[in-house]
Amino acid sequence: MEKKIAVIKGDGIGPDVVEQAMAVLDRVSEKHGHKFVYTEVLAGGASLDKYGVPLTDETVKVCKASDAVLLGAMGGPKWDTLPGNLRPEAGLLSIRNQLGLFANLRPAVMYQELSGACPLKESVTGSEGLDFVVVRELTGGAYFGKRDTGSDENGMWAYDTMFYTENEIRRIVRVGFELAMKRDKRLTSVDKANVLDSSRLWRKVTLEVAKDYPEVRLNHLYVDNCAMQLVINPRQFDVIVTENLFGDIISDESSMITGSIGMLPSASMGSTSFGMYEPIHGSAPDIAGQDKANPIATILSVAMMLKLSFGLDDEAAEIEAAVKKVLEEGYRTGDIMSEGKTLVGTNEMGRLIRDRI
Amino acid sequence: MEKKIAVIKGDGIGPDVVEQAMAVLDRVSEKHGHKFVYTEVLAGGASLDKYGVPLTDETVKVCKASDAVLLGAMGGPKWDTLPGNLRPEAGLLSIRNQLGLFANLRPAVMYQELSGACPLKESVTGSEGLDFVVVRELTGGAYFGKRDTGSDENGMWAYDTMFYTENEIRRIVRVGFELAMKRDKRLTSVDKANVLDSSRLWRKVTLEVAKDYPEVRLNHLYVDNCAMQLVINPRQFDVIVTENLFGDIISDESSMITGSIGMLPSASMGSTSFGMYEPIHGSAPDIAGQDKANPIATILSVAMMLKLSFGLDDEAAEIEAAVKKVLEEGYRTGDIMSEGKTLVGTNEMGRLIRDRI
Numbered sequence: 226m227e228k229k230i231a232v233i234k235g236d237g238i239g240p241d242v243v244e245q246a247m248a249v250l251d252r253v254s255e256k257h258g259h260k261f262v263y264t265e266v267l268a269g270g271a272s273l274d275k276y277g278v279p280l281t282d283e284t285v286k287v288c289k290a291s292d293a294v295l296l297g298a299m300g301g302p303k304w305d306t307l308p309g310n311l312r313p314e315a316g317l318l319s320i321r322n323q324l325g326l327f328a329n330l331r332p333a334v335m336y337q338e339l340s341g342a343c344p345l346k347e348s349v350t351g352s353e354g355l356d357f358v359v360v361r362e363l364t365g366g367a368y369f370g371k372r373d374t375g376s377d378e379n380g381m382w383a384y385d386t387m388f389y390t391e392n393e394i395r396r397i398v399r400v401g402f403e404l405a406m407k408r409d410k411r412l413t414s415v416d417k418a419n420v421l422d423s424s425r426l427w428r429k430v431t432l433e434v435a436k437d438y439p440e441v442r443l444n445h446l447y448v449d450n451c452a453m454q455l456v457i458n459p460r461q462f463d464v465i466v467t468e469n470l471f472g473d474i475i476s477d478e479s480s481m482i483t484g485s486i487g488m489l490p491s492a493s494m495g496s497t498s499f500g501m502y503e504p505i506h507g508s509a510p511d512i513a514g515q516d517k518a519n520p521i522a523t524i525l526s527v528a529m530m531l532k533l534s535f536g537l538d539d540e541a542a543e544i545e546a547a548v549k550k551v552l553e554e555g556y557r558t559g560d561i562m563s564e565g566k567t568l569v570g571t572n573e574m575g576r577l578i579r580d581r582i
Numbered sequence: 583m584e585k586k587i588a589v590i591k592g593d594g595i596g597p598d599v600v601e602q603a604m605a606v607l608d609r610v611s612e613k614h615g616h617k618f619v620y621t622e623v624l625a626g627g628a629s630l631d632k633y634g635v636p637l638t639d640e641t642v643k644v645c646k647a648s649d650a651v652l653l654g655a656m657g658g659p660k661w662d663t664l665p666g667n668l669r670p671e672a673g674l675l676s677i678r679n680q681l682g683l684f685a686n687l688r689p690a691v692m693y694q695e696l697s698g699a700c701p702l703k704e705s706v707t708g709s710e711g712l713d714f715v716v717v718r719e720l721t722g723g724a725y726f727g728k729r730d731t732g733s734d735e736n737g738m739w740a741y742d743t744m745f746y747t748e749n750e751i752r753r754i755v756r757v758g759f760e761l762a763m764k765r766d767k768r769l770t771s772v773d774k775a776n777v778l779d780s781s782r783l784w785r786k787v788t789l790e791v792a793k794d795y796p797e798v799r800l801n802h803l804y805v806d807n808c809a810m811q812l813v814i815n816p817r818q819f820d821v822i823v824t825e826n827l828f829g830d831i832i833s834d835e836s837s838m839i840t841g842s843i844g845m846l847p848s849a850s851m852g853s854t855s856f857g858m859y860e861p862i863h864g865s866a867p868d869i870a871g872q873d874k875a876n877p878i879a880t881i882l883s884v885a886m887m888l889k890l891s892f893g894l895d896d897e898a899a900e901i902e903a904a905v906k907k908v909l910e911e912g913y914r915t916g917d918i919m920s921e922g923k924t925l926v927g928t929n930e931m932g933r934l935i936r937d938r939i
């Protein structure tokens with residue numbers, strides 16, 4: 226199989242971890258006779274430094290001409306004082322939008338081997354660890370609704386609009402149901418339907434879509450309640466689906482309760498198999514280029530790519546098994562280090578995983 | 583001192599817990615020679631049952647003519663199928679708005695004696711427990727912005743508007759700074775200024791107000807990051823201030839990480855000493871009227887009332903000390919029961935606290 230992958234190494238530790246993920250892809254292609262053709266492009270801070278904007282048309286063009294995008298991490302304090310439209314985040318939002326990536330899939334998995342790093346008591350997580358997925362709508366809501374700032378005789382005002390159409394809701398909720406069908410058939414839809422019109426529409430459409438998935442056990446949680454349930458009873462979740470802003474908050478909280486943020490991959494999908502894959506951690510500029518970053522989240526992101534964009538489920542499973550093996554053998558990067566384990570750097574961790582594929 | 587208190591017992595366990603809180607107030611007035619005059623009014627489900635609407639003008643009038651409002655809990659499954667504007671929640675939002683209660687103060691306190699109930703590891707909470715306050719804006723943002731639902735050739739759409747003026751932001755941020763000045767002088771402002779216009783205005787105004795409080799250490803967190811920090815490093819917080827919708831989510835998460843939701847009071851204030859006081863827990867209709875509910879959150883709510891609305895700091899401290907004493911002595915209602923402790927009902931818990939004042 227031959228596939229074209231656009232690579233955005235990004236800022237901070239982005240290049241460190243992406244290089245390891247590419248090396249893992251190379252190992253997979255070598256072993257299974259696939260061919261992955263990489264085209265490196267810039268976005269975020271790196272693009273700002275070179276072109277003065279966080280995203281260029283050229284980058285979007287290359288991404289669109291590819292079968293998948295691999296992204297490191299974007300941003301850093303260096304660009305934080307720029308005006309909003311020139312910040313790395315603007316590049317990220319724009320690329321999501323231009324590539325039509327409306328579905329953000331974020332597995333929240335707690336690794337047995339790293340349970341010490343989990344902030345929740347074992348009485349809360351259970352001894353088997355956590356394993357659920359947050360499906361976040363990514364191209365609608367307050368992120369892309371009409372917004373404005375102005376002033377009148379009473380001073381300044383500003384607003385953002387949480388706007389959704391039934392089609393936008395339907396397609397993302399469907400992603401949630403489809404995913405639930407492949408997992409434990411439980412879907413939690415998160416909204417604030419006791420207050421918001423957009424949430425009432427969300428709930429209405431969700432109930433409609435539910436008719437096509439009679440096997441899935443659907444429940445609804447208000448977003449405030451969901452933020453609570455994640456802390457006291459996270460085992461209740463299999464798949465969570467929610468709108469953009471709620472998803473931003475809920476998915477980050479979900480990642481954190483697993484205690485393994487350096488381990489968690491993510492995928493952003495549209496209506497085809499094309500997708501953008503990235504670790505959920507940030508760019509950690511303080512340790513960039515020092516062979517310290519944990520490459521596992523990015524390596525697991527390429528596993529998601531193999532599965533979701535290329536249909537290479539077995540190869541993806543091989544990567545996941547290799548990661549598990551390395552953890553079982555006691556190797557740790559600094560962020561997940563604990564007593565009695567073997568500390569390794571970014572490159573060594575990458576090599577160890579490659580060697581086990 | 584003579585004070586008028588409007589009492590909304592509310593739904594579910596509301597009456598159970600409010601009666602105990604009133605008995606505590608009576609004990610305080612008896613001991614210190616104050617006079618508290620109660621006027622009972624209806625709102626929420628009880629008002630729906632009697633008048634067909636969740637809030638009447640009469641209730642608002644009585645509240646306005648009082649020095650403070652004591653509220654139990656509103657809502658329950660019985661009224662959940664009513665249309666939005668006829669739900670108990672609508673009454674709650676309307677009363678907040680009509681009484682001008684723009685500042686919601688929610689202490690997040692972890693009681694040493696209840697540390698077993700906390701979902702976070704002791705390595706996260708520290709051995710001294712948690713003690714911070716969330717200040718939530720309560721009458722602006724998406725809760726009260728323009729909203730609409732409609733349809734066009736592409737189907738249905740709906741939107742809500744997160745709208746803020748600089749004056750709305752200034753007055754709530756000021757509440758945050760004032761509170762920080764009385765505590766550890768640390769304020770965390772929570773927004774999503776990397777995406778939202780309303781958040782960028784929020785941050786701008788916050789930075790302006792900060793100039794009046796040079797002693798307060800101010801930091802800013804994006805709401806997604808805040809949701810994470812609460813789980814991995816809650817000890818960093820002293821006072822958190824944020825807008826309505828973010829505050830709904832963040833304050834509930836904050837309550838939950840303390841492990842003591844049956845214990846936590848809240849106050850909703852305007853620009854005078856008038857305030858509305860209520861436990862943060864819900865109406866728990868399944869145990870209503872069974873002498874099972876934990877009255878402590880409501881009892882601590884009247885302590886907040888004494889302090890914030892009546893300036894009776896010593897009396898408030900007496901109530902808080904009595905609660906602490908009863909916990910130390912090992913008395914527990916069902917929700918906070920653990921091995922080796924003495925299980926008591928709502929009434930007995932109220933009596934024990936009264937007896938220690």
Ligand SMILES: CC(C)[C@H](C(=O)O)[C@@H](O)C(=O)O
Nearest residue numbers: 314315317318473776777806
């Ligand atoms: C950087 C920011 C704009 C972005 C978002 O809010 O979507 C980030 O928090 C994320 O979750 O990917």
Ligand SMILES: CC(C)[C@H](C(=O)O)[C@@H](O)C(=O)O
Nearest residue numbers: 419420449671672674675830
């Ligand atoms: C019941 C609901 C409208 C309310 C809110 O969202 O404000 C509740 O969640 C709260 O926090 O008091």
